[in-house]
Amino acid sequence: MNITKLKVSAEIEHIKAIMSGYQAYQILTAALGLKVFDWLESRGSAHHEEITASLGINGMFSRSFLQSLVDMKLLVKTGENYSNSPIASSVLISSSLGYQGDWFKNTGSPTSKWSDLTETLLAKEPSISEFNAGPSKKFIQAIAQRSLQGELQAVTSAIRSWEGFSQASSLIDIGGGHGLYTIALCQSHPTLQGLVFDKPHVIGFANEFIEHYGLSERISTQGGDALSDNLGTGFDIAIIAHLLYKFRKQLPEFFRQLNSTVKPGGIIVSNHWFCNPGCVMEEDGAGVQNLERAIQSSGHPLCHSEEFSALFKQNGFSIIYKLDMPSAYGTSQLHIAVKNDH
Numbered sequence: 574m575n576i577t578k579l580k581v582s583a584e585i586e587h588i589k590a591i592m593s594g595y596q597a598y599q600i601l602t603a604a605l606g607l608k609v610f611d612w613l614e615s616r617g618s619a620h621h622e623e624i625t626a627s628l629g630i631n632g633m634f635s636r637s638f639l640q641s642l643v644d645m646k647l648l649v650k651t652g653e654n655y656s657n658s659p660i661a662s663s664v665l666i667s668s669s670l671g672y673q674g675d676w677f678k679n680t681g682s683p684t685s686k687w688s689d690l691t692e693t694l695l696a697k698e699p700s701i702s703e704f705n706a707g708p709s710k711k712f713i714q715a716i717a718q719r720s721l722q723g724e725l726q727a728v729t730s731a732i733r734s735w736e737g738f739s740q741a742s743s744l745i746d747i748g749g750g751h752g753l754y755t756i757a758l759c760q761s762h763p764t765l766q767g768l769v770f771d772k773p774h775v776i777g778f779a780n781e782f783i784e785h786y787g788l789s790e791r792i793s794t795q796g797g798d799a800l801s802d803n804l805g806t807g808f809d810i811a812i813i814a815h816l817l818y819k820f821r822k823q824l825p826e827f828f829r830q831l832n833s834t835v836k837p838g839g840i841i842v843s844n845h846w847f848c849n850p851g852c853v854m855e856e857d858g859a860g861v862q863n864l865e866r867a868i869q870s871s872g873h874p875l876c877h878s879e880e881f882s883a884l885f886k887q888n889g890f891s892i893i894y895k896l897d898m899p900s901a902y903g904t905s906q907l908h909i910a911v912k913n914d915h
């Protein structure tokens with residue numbers, strides 16, 4: 574009971590380190606909100622007083638705020654001047670192809686499942702929003718940026734290595750969201766025509782990406798419910814990426830309709846996270862990543878990879894590639910299956 578004998582130094586350093594992660598997240602979120610990196614990119618380098626005045630930062634905080642960004646290796650300080658670090662120039666400039674700011678901010682946004690993790694953990698069922706309630710434009714932008722961290726490049730590279738790719742003329746991306754998979758494949762095939770299928774309110778977001786990349790002539794969009802609406806027939810390629818978690822109980826019905834969506838000799842491309850056999854947790858240290866994956870996949874990645882593989886066979890497809898893909902939250906599994914002729 575003697576307070577003078579209490580020793581917490583080692584323990585509190587550990588807790589402080591955890592708290593500094595939260596503080597660093599907020600510092601970068603504020604810097605993105607204040608457009609520090611965009612502003613400095615256009616200026617090259619600026620004196621701290623000029624930054625403070627131009628961005629409207631209270632002078633009482635400006636030095637420590639800017640120094641925090643230096644400590645986080647996002648700014649470089651030379652004398653009294655600051656400039657963007659190579660990391661900031663590469664992924665934090667909103668006009669650049671590699672921009673990751675929306676993906677970063679999304680985790681802390683009020684609608685993120687991380688923002689009230691207690692509520693997320695206590696919910697008896699993962700909250701699946703009404704058909705028209707989500708996803709928001711910001712979420713689609715976040716997913717688009719997430720896919721560009723390497724997953725999209727790996728998945729589209731595998732599709733391009735399929736022997737039928739150069740002869741393919743049509744592609745559907747079911748639950749395509751931003752449409753970047755279709756855009757990337759049309760960029761590497763001069764005549765391929767793409768269709769991005771998603772919820773009606775998401776189609777406008779996809780159209781903005783398609784227009785941005787100048788591919789409106791070759792990529793169209795269609796709004797609907799992938800589970801109940803007609804997806805069309807006779808495509809050479811059907812892509813389904815990170816869509817099926819919500820449909821885990823309806824997979825046989827969903828796969829049945831895919832049979833007519835793809836023409837004989839064409840392929841289905843599925844890219845999803847799967848849990849380990851028996852849903853056992855893997856190595857220590859992967860807890861946060863696995864929690865993120867659970868949150869991003871409506872509570873749980875897909876289970877029973879073998880049963881999933883069997884669905885292709887039962888519906889007239891033969892798997893030609895089963896590959897591990899790098900994703901922002903660990904490995905996802907790519908299945909590419911070709912539709913049999915009979």
Ligand SMILES: C[S@@+](CC[C@H](N)C(=O)[O-])C[C@H]1O[C@@H](n2cnc3c(N)ncnc32)[C@H](O)[C@@H]1O
Binds near residue numbers: 708819
């Ligand atoms: C997690 S995002 C994946 C986007 C993209 N395929 C990717 O991997 O980056 C899931 C997408 O599926 C769409 N989606 C969800 N339910 C759908 C449904 N019933 N019909 C059509 N699209 C749906 C969402 O609107 C969202 O764009």
